[in-house]
Amino acid sequence: MKNQSIWKKLKFAFNGIVYATKNEHNMQRHLISALIVICLFSYFKISIFWWALIILCIGLIIASELLNSAIEALIDYLHPELHEKIGKIKDMLAGMVLILSITAAIIGFLAILSVLSA
Numbered sequence: 668m669k670n671q672s673i674w675k676k677l678k679f680a681f682n683g684i685v686y687a688t689k690n691e692h693n694m695q696r697h698l699i700s701a702l703i704v705i706c707l708f709s710y711f712k713i714s715i716f717w718w719a720l721i722i723l724c725i726g727l728i729i730a731s732e733l734l735n736s737a738i739e740a741l742i743d744y745l746h747p748e749l750h751e752k753i754g755k756i757k758d759m760l761a762g763m764v765l766i767l768s769i770t771a772a773i774i775g776f777l778a779i780l781s782v783l784s785a
């Protein structure tokens with residue numbers, strides 16, 4: 668599977684995103700939230716600076732959800748039984764996505780506030 672063409676590699680990566688979107692409810696929630704944020708930013712005519720920040724946040728959240736889902740799937744495949752350590756690992760992965768989501772919510776709030784208070 669080494670030395671595949673760039674198009675094949677892109678297709679594999681795209682397949683991974685499609686798979687996660689179809690199978691992970693959290694991924695679907697993040698994509699819907701991103702769509703709502705994009706609509707709000709368009710409506711409030713937010714400046715390019717805030718757009719850059721929120722697009723960065725959306726990218727980080729979606730990438731972190733992919734990482735979270737991939738590690739969870741790997742853990743469940745290698746060790747399907749319950750274990751306290753696995754619970755803690757999954758909690759930490761969920762914490763990663765939560766921190767990025769809170770960061771995005773704060774940036775979105777500040778961006779809209781900057782327009783309303785101008």
Ligand SMILES: Nc1ncnc2c1ncn2[C@@H]1O[C@H](COP(=O)(O)OP(=O)(O)OP(=O)(O)O)[C@@H](O)[C@H]1O
Nearest residue numbers: 692693739747748749750751753754755757758761
């Ligand atoms: N194998 C396990 N052993 C111990 N605790 C677990 C295990 N699997 C899950 N848990 C606990 O249950 C919580 C939820 O796990 P789950 O696998 O449902 O993840 P989720 O991200 O909340 O759900 P989703 O499947 O929708 O991504 C974990 O954060 C962890 O605390």
